Amino acid sequence: MLGGLFKPKWQHSNARIRMQALPSLGSDSAELIQLVQSDPNTGVRLEAITYLTDFPTLLQLGKRTDSIGERARLRLLSLAAHDNSQDAMLVEVFDWLMTNPALVENIARDAQRAPVLRQLAIEQLDDENLLFKIASEDVSRELQYLAASRLQDQDKLKQLEKTQGRNNKKLRLLLKERMSAFQQQEALHQALESMAVDLEALGLSGHWAQEKTQYRVLAQSWQKTVAEAGDKSIPTVLDKRFRDAETVFLGRLGKHEKQQAELEPLRAVFLEYLQDAEVLQQTLNERPEELTLSTIDQKLEQWQERWVSAAPLPDEEQQEALNQRWMAAYVALVDKRDAASNDLGAVDSLRRCCSRAESMRKGKRPLQAKQLTALQSDWVKIKRPSLTSEVITELESRFHQAMDSLNARLQREAEEREEKLSKMKAGLDQMEADLEQEKYGEAIDLHRNISMRLKELGGLDEKAKRGIEQRLRAAAPMVMEFKDWRSWGTDQAREHLIETAQRLENDDSMEPEQRAKEIKALRDEWRKLAQMDPGQQRKQWKDFDKKVTAAYEPSKQHFAEQAKQRNEHLQQREAICAQLETMKTETDWSTVDWKAQYAVINERRKDWKKCGTVGHKDWKSINQRFNDAMDGLEEHLKAERERNFKERQRLMERSVALAEMEDVQAAVSEAKSLQSDWQITIPSRPREEQKLWKQFRGPIDAVFARLKDDRQSQRSDTDMRIQQKDALCAKLEAILQLSDDEFIPAARELGALRTEFDSLREIPRAVLRKLEERFSSAEQAVLNKQEQLRWTIRLAKLDVLAAQSAEIKGAGVSDAAAQIEGETLCLQMEILLDIDTPAAFQQSRME
Numbered sequence: 001m002l003g004g005l006f007k008p009k010w011q012h013s014n015a016r017i018r019m020q021a022l023p024s025l026g027s028d029s030a031e032l033i034q035l036v037q038s039d040p041n042t043g044v045r046l047e048a049i050t051y052l053t054d055f056p057t058l059l060q061l062g063k064r065t066d067s068i069g070e071r072a073r074l075r076l077l078s079l080a081a082h083d084n085s086q087d088a089m090l091v092e093v094f095d096w097l098m099t100n101p102a103l104v105e106n107i108a109r110d111a112q113r114a115p116v117l118r119q120l121a122i123e124q125l126d127d128e129n130l131l132f133k134i135a136s137e138d139v140s141r142e143l144q145y146l147a148a149s150r151l152q153d154q155d156k157l158k159q160l161e162k163t164q165g166r167n168n169k170k171l172r173l174l175l176k177e178r179m180s181a182f183q184q185q186e187a188l189h190q191a192l193e194s195m196a197v198d199l200e201a202l203g204l205s206g207h208w209a210q211e212k213t214q215y216r217v218l219a220q221s222w223q224k225t226v227a228e229a230g231d232k233s234i235p236t237v238l239d240k241r242f243r244d245a246e247t248v249f250l251g252r253l254g255k256h257e258k259q260q261a262e263l264e265p266l267r268a269v270f271l272e273y274l275q276d277a278e279v280l281q282q283t284l285n286e287r288p289e290e291l292t293l294s295t296i297d298q299k300l301e302q303w304q305e306r307w308v309s310a311a312p313l314p315d316e317e318q319q320e321a322l323n324q325r326w327m328a329a330y331v332a333l334v335d336k337r338d339a340a341s342n343d344l345g346a347v348d349s350l351r352r353c354c355s356r357a358e359s360m361r362k363g364k365r366p367l368q369a370k371q372l373t374a375l376q377s378d379w380v381k382i383k384r385p386s387l388t389s390e391v392i393t394e395l396e397s398r399f400h401q402a403m404d405s406l407n408a409r410l411q412r413e414a415e416e417r418e419e420k421l422s423k424m425k426a427g428l429d430q431m432e433a434d435l436e437q438e439k440y441g442e443a444i445d446l447h448r449n450i451s452m453r454l455k456e457l458g459g460l461d462e463k464a465k466r467g468i469e470q471r472l473r474a475a476a477p478m479v480m481e482f483k484d485w486r487s488w489g490t491d492q493a494r495e496h497l498i499e500t501a502q503r504l505e506n507d508d509s510m511e512p513e514q515r516a517k518e519i520k521a522l523r524d525e526w527r528k529l530a531q532m533d534p535g536q537q538r539k540q541w542k543d544f545d546k547k548v549t550a551a552y553e554p555s556k557q558h559f560a561e562q563a564k565q566r567n568e569h570l571q572q573r574e575a576i577c578a579q580l581e582t583m584k585t586e587t588d589w590s591t592v593d594w595k596a597q598y599a600v601i602n603e604r605r606k607d608w609k610k611c612g613t614v615g616h617k618d619w620k621s622i623n624q625r626f627n628d629a630m631d632g633l634e635e636h637l638k639a640e641r642e643r644n645f646k647e648r649q650r651l652m653e654r655s656v657a658l659a660e661m662e663d664v665q666a667a668v669s670e671a672k673s674l675q676s677d678w679q680i681t682i683p684s685r686p687r688e689e690q691k692l693w694k695q696f697r698g699p700i701d702a703v704f705a706r707l708k709d710d711r712q713s714q715r716s717d718t719d720m721r722i723q724q725k726d727a728l729c730a731k732l733e734a735i736l737q738l739s740d741d742e743f744i745p746a747a748r749e750l751g752a753l754r755t756e757f758d759s760l761r762e763i764p765r766a767v768l769r770k771l772e773e774r775f776s777s778a779e780q781a782v783l784n785k786q787e788q789l790r791w792t793i794r795l796a797k798l799d800v801l802a803a804q805s806a807e808i809k810g811a812g813v814s815d816a817a818a819q820i821e822g823e824t825l826c827l828q829m830e831i832l833l834d835i836d837t838p839a840a841f842q843q844s845r846m847e
Contacts, residue, residue, distance in 0.1 A: 015041040027053040036061065046071050053079060055086040059093060077103060087114030094120045105130060115140055115780060116773050122146050132156045136163060142776055148174055188229055192238045195222050199245040203252035215249055268590070269310050270322045273303060277329040279639060292348055300333060349382045350395045357402035367410045376403065421464060424450050428471050512558035519548050569612040573622050576608050580629035589636050594644075594681035601633055641682040645692070651678055652696040658703050668707050671700045721760040725771045728757045732778040740789055747786045754779065 009021035010031055018035065022044075025032040035048045036057060049071045052058060058079070061072035073096050080090055081103055090097065094117070097103055101124075107113050108121035109130060122143060125131055134147035151157055157178050199218050202211045222242060226234055280299060307326055313319040357375055360367070379399060384392075427450050434443035454468055510518070580601075587597065608626060651674050661667040678696065683689055732753055735746045757775055 015044050019044050019047050022051050033057050049075050055089050084113050087117040091116050128153050196242040203249045208256050353379050354395050354399045361402050361405050366413055566614050570614040570618050572611050576604055577625045577629050584632045594640050598682050637682050644681045645684050655696050655699045658699045664706050667703045671703045725760050729774045
């Protein structure tokens with residue numbers, strides 16, 4: 001307990017006393033570091049940081065984001081301004097120093113700071129004067145080079161080239177590149193000015209189509225030149241001049257196009273007629289079997305009248321050109337129609353014959369063999385067209401399928417007739433046997449059933465039919481006699497049905513559908529009894545009908561609600577049809593957004609499928625209305641689908657040409673352009689779309705594969721250059737480990753190593769910085785050691801010269817000889833000490 005009384009003040013439990021003890025602790029003592037790192041009071045820790053000089057601890061604390069981290073960073077910056085012993089650590093947190101621009105400038109200009117730290121500081125400088133001073137006076141050639149690389153003043157660069165270009169080869173190359181860049185900048189300005197002058201001259205000749213093309217070329221050239229310039233600044237005056245000229249030309253062009261737009265509605269009418277003719281001609285060329293002669297003749301007559309009655313253009317020259325185009329298209333259509341008339345007539349005949357076969361297949365009447373024979377004969381007699389299209393193949397397939405189905409049905413009906421005839425004969429045998437055995441009820445039922453089936457069975461042989469009728473007439477007297485005996489039994493059965501109807505009326509738990517089925521079954525059973533015994537049943541019928549009507553009431557209400565829902569569904573379907581019809585008539589199909597329009601149409605189709613059921617009587621008409629509306633929209637969609645498909649076919653042809661482009665980057669740029677132009681407005685059939693997409697994507701994928709291979713090759717080259725730079729660093733570090741005698745000749749390779757190291761470029765910046773730091777550190781160490789050895793040798797030589805001078809003085813030589821020896825010794829000492837020689841002895845020194 002008393003041990004606490006003898007603790008030092010910095011360990012006292014009172015935070016105020018611990019804070020008072022801080023000045024007595026060493027600035028880098030373990031006690032002060034402990035307080036900074038773990039004291040429970042934040043105020044004590046903050047105050048302790050102001051006394052701390054231990055860089056590792058401050059560096060560790062500065063990485064925190066709280067007030068302690070902020071205080072540690074401020075303390076570190078304060079020490080860094082005067083202490084250069086920890087510059088290696090400051091490199092790691094250089095971003096902290098960037099918050100103090102004055103400190104960064106001081107580090108950049110202080111030759112005593114670590115070269116790596118100074119390099120980071122110089123990279124942040126914008127002061128041209130300071131950069132010029134470092135580039136001119138700094139002892140480190142690397143820092144001179146770095147400072148010069150950040151200079152923007154052309155005059156300072158020229159001055160620097162005169163003063164330092166001879167002493168620093170790397171700097172000389174940099175200055176040469178920078179001056180070349182200034183010349184390129186001037187050439188860029190001249191090119192931009194020339195384009196601005198050309199743009200200012202546009203819009204005055206009246207040749208709008210040509211000048212519009214020239215404008216696009218100039219705009220693209222301007223954009224390309226600006227893009228290639230990259231970081232090079234474009235003069236604001238030139239940019240404004242070009243933009244002003246562009247605005248003036250576009251204004252003139254807009255005025256001209258507005259005048260032309262006023263004539264566009266009249267011209268659009270004729271262009272629409274020509275487009276219709278082109279579509280029809282294309283159909284005749286590619287799919288003539290889809291048309292009929294009557295349809296073609298009707299269209300040609302209507303279109304000719306429509307063209308003649310259209311309002312003419314004010315420009316007679318334009319109107320004459322359109323008339324010539326129309327006459328050429330009309331004559332081509334008539335020729336194509338005449339050439340295809342025989343084939344189209346044959347296709348119509350095949351269609352009609354195929355429709356007869358399909359209608360016969362859908363019919364309910366029994367078939368006859370002579371009907372199928374006649375139909376097959378008519379099909380064979382039709383002359384086949386010369387067309388070999390999918391439509392002819394489809395008609396052939398449809399007819400053969402229909403005939404196969406009809407033949408199978410004919411065979412099946414014959415087998416069914418034989419089976420029914422056999423059953424009727426067996427029933428007659430059973431009826432006659434029942435009459436002999438006095439099974440009267442069974443015999444009566446068989447007589448009635450056979451009579452009914454005989455009436456329903458068609459296509460029966462007359463002889464067989466007469467035989468059955470004779471046997472029925474023979475048994476009729478006995479059957480009629482026995483029917484009277486059965487009347488009493490049917491009355492009892494009717495009473496049972498009335499009791500069952502009463503039970504259904506009182507049963508509230510039954511489902512409406514099941515209740516309706518039960519009631520229907522009761523009524524069917526009543527009708528069967530009426531058929532068995534149609535005698536006096538009036539009173540029983542009234543009771544039965546009253547009870548089944550009452551029992552059916554819940555089901556009636558249920559079905560009425562379903563009918564109401566079907567009516568609502570009908571209204572929903574009518575609304576969808578009205579929307580589609582309005583879309584067809586009110587949409588401007590020349591400017592429509594096809595993707596959005598196609599999405600809306602598909603949405604309406606989905607809405608149609610989601611609608612509930614409608615009444616059987618209403619379904620046919622509303623479904624026909626929907627199909628007619630969709631067919632009307634499909635005409636426009638079909639034209640756009642074909643146009644869009646052909647446009648993408650042209651893109652596919654361009655993509656095939658990518659394989660011939662040797663420049664990978666140009667091919668990639670073209671591939672990206674093609675991908676951006678690939679727009680599907682209205683999709684075609686999935687099989688065609690998939691085929692076209694594969695043809696389009698194949699060459700593009702090949703281009704990107706080439707790009708991937710090139711990049712992989714570049715990465716391999718980069719790895720090789722990194723290994724070479726690492727080997728140069730290792731070689732330079734090995735030179736430092738040589739003995740003095742071996743070091744001197746090896747150090748002469750320093751310049752060659754630096755040149756080879758700098759020549760290995762295109763390396764990731766992070767890796768390059770680390771290798772540059774490693775090489776620069778070893779390079780500086782070699783230079784320091786080289787300078788140290790050089791002075792050691794100089795001092796040794798000076799000692800030798802001093803001894804020689806003493807020998808001359810004591811040797812007693814003549815004054816002339818002593819004069820010559822003395823001058824020689826002085827020249828040697830001046831050369832060793834690198835000091836100036838008097839003008840009278842300059843020539844001797846040169847010798």
